Structures are given as C-alpha cells and as structure tokens.
Amino acid sequence: MPHTTPRRLGSLAAALLLGLALAFLVPPSPQATAATGDGCYTWTRNLTAGATGTDVTQLQIRVAGWAGYRTNFAIDGSYGPATTTAVRNFQSAYGLTVDGHAGPQTLAKITELQKDDCSPAHFSWSEVDGGCGAGGYAGGSVSATQVKENLLRAMWRAEALRHRMGDIPLRVTSGFRSQSCDRSVGGSGTGQHTYGRAIDLTPTNGNTTFCAIAGQARYTSFTTLLGPGYPDHDDHVHLDIRPDRIFWSAPSCGI
Numbered sequence: 444m445p446h447t448t449p450r451r452l453g454s455l456a457a458a459l460l461l462g463l464a465l466a467f468l469v470p471p472s473p474q475a476t477a478a479t480g481d482g483c484y485t486w487t488r489n490l491t492a493g494a495t496g497t498d499v500t501q502l503q504i505r506v507a508g509w510a511g512y513r514t515n516f517a518i519d520g521s522y523g524p525a526t527t528t529a530v531r532n533f534q535s536a537y538g539l540t541v542d543g544h545a546g547p548q549t550l551a552k553i554t555e556l557q558k559d560d561c562s563p564a565h566f567s568w569s570e571v572d573g574g575c576g577a578g579g580y581a582g583g584s585v586s587a588t589q590v591k592e593n594l595l596r597a598m599w600r601a602e603a604l605r606h607r608m609g610d611i612p613l614r615v616t617s618g619f620r621s622q623s624c625d626r627s628v629g630g631s632g633t634g635q636h637t638y639g640r641a642i643d644l645t646p647t648n649g650n651t652t653f654c655a656i657a658g659q660a661r662y663t664s665f666t667t668l669l670g671p672g673y674p675d676h677d678d679h680v681h682l683d684i685r686p687d688r689i690f691w692s693a694p695s696c697g698i
C-alpha cells in the first residue's frame with residue numbers, strides 16, 4: 444500500500460466514525476418508519492365503508508379495540524358501520540382527522556404502531572406466549588396458528604386499552620396457556636387462555652388500579668371482563684374475546 448500512509452489511514456478511520464455517528468443521529472425518514480411495519484402487512488389501497496377483503500380483516504384486527512362501549516366486534520373482512528365507528532374512534536384517539544375512512548394518514552398511523560412481527564408497539568409475543576415457563580403456542584385447545592391469530596387480536600385490544608389509559612405500561616401476567624399449564628394453575632384446562640383469546644393485566648409499579656383497568660376495558664371490545672370482587676380475580680383483570688357472549692364481573696369496581 445505505497446500511497447496509504449498511516450496519516451491517511453487515520454483520516455479514513457475518522458471519516459468512518461463520523462459516518463457511523465451520523466447514521467445513529469439522523470432520525471429515520473417517514474418512509475423508513477412506515478417500512479418498519481411493512482414486515483408484517485402493507486395496505487395497498489385506501490379502505491372505506493363497503494370494502495371487503497383480507498385488507499379489511501387486517502384493518503379490523505388493529506382497530507377492534509376502538510369499537511366502543513360493550514361491543515362484540517366482528518372481524519369479518521367487511522367494512523360496515525361498526526368498522527367505521529372503530530376507525531373514527533381510533534382517529535380521534537390519535538389526533539387524526541376523524542372521517543371514518545382508512546386513508547393514508549390512518550393506515551400510516553396503524554403501520555407506525557405495528558412491529559415487523561405484527562404485534563402492537565407496546566405488547567410483545569414474549570409476554571403472551573406459553574405460560575408456566577414453557578413458551579410457544581402448542582398444547583392449547585386450538586392449533587398453534589390459531590392461538591397466535593387469537594393472541595394478536597387480544598394484543599391489539601390491549602394496545603387500545605393502554606392508549607385509552609394515557610399510554611401507561613400495563614403488565615401481562617398471563618396470555619396463552621397450554622391445557623396442562625391451565626390445569627396446573629387451577630383452570631379447567633379448556634378455558635379461554637388455552638385458545639389464546641385471553642390476557643390478564645395488572646398495573647405496573649402502582650401506576651394505575653385494577654378497577655381503572657377494568658373500567659377502561661369496557662370500551663375495548665373485550666367480551667369477558669373479570670376483575671376485583673370476582674372469585675380469584677383480586678390480583679389481575681382477566682380480559683378475553685370469546686365470540687359468543689359478553690360477560691363482565693368486577694363487583695368491587697361496581698362492574
């Protein structure tokens with residue numbers, strides 16, 4: 444290397460370090476932010492009332508938690524009045540123009556909230572996978588694939604709940620449980636946790652109360668809500684999305 448003196452090597456190294464520093468300092472462009480969620484799903488058209496398809500289904504999974512008080516929101520791939528309401532509430536909650544259409548602004552916000560693995564910004568798969576230390580999604584009452592699909596729906600509702608509560612951290616104490624795990628913790632072995640439809644939440648470091656979680660959860664399309672005053676639910680709020688009924692009981696919270 445006859446032309447590369449030690450001094451030149453030094454300036455090359457300095458340039459390299461500067462480049463690295465800039466790479467960390469320069470904030471990602473909006474395009475780069477949107478691409479983060481593209482690892483999960485990308486919408487290729489705007490959606491509004493009357494639309495049908497898998498892109499509507501993907502939208503519904505992410506806005507279900509905004510369907511309103513005491514709703515059993517159907518994720519059916521059909522953009523009807525309930526979806527319009529959910530989109531309107533989502534838009535209002537995130538400071539967007541409220542029109543009930545899933546246009547560029549709304550889809551960009553949803554994309555911003557989702558991670559490459561499809562989980563919402565503030566909940567992760569590792570928080571909801573197999574209980575009893577087993578991890579994974581096997582041994583439940585439905586296939587592992589269905590368990591994950593159900594967990595995704597529960598996590599997006601939990602994200603809505605968290606945002607409703609002022610974006611405070613909520614702790615997941617139980618998500619999916621295999622049938623044997625469910626029995627070992629006193630469950631029936633076929634409860635909603637074994638379907639991946641249920642999530643148990645508690646405050647984090649006293650940042651809120653069980654009753655506040657239960658109260659706000661009534662607006663987030665969880666069809667079962669069990670909290671303080673219901674047997675064995677004084678130390679967590681159980682929320683699930685079983686499709687066939689709405690049942691709430693948290694007597695100590697007046698619910």
Ligand SMILES: [Zn+2]
Nearest residue numbers: 641642643681
């Ligand atoms: Zn539970």
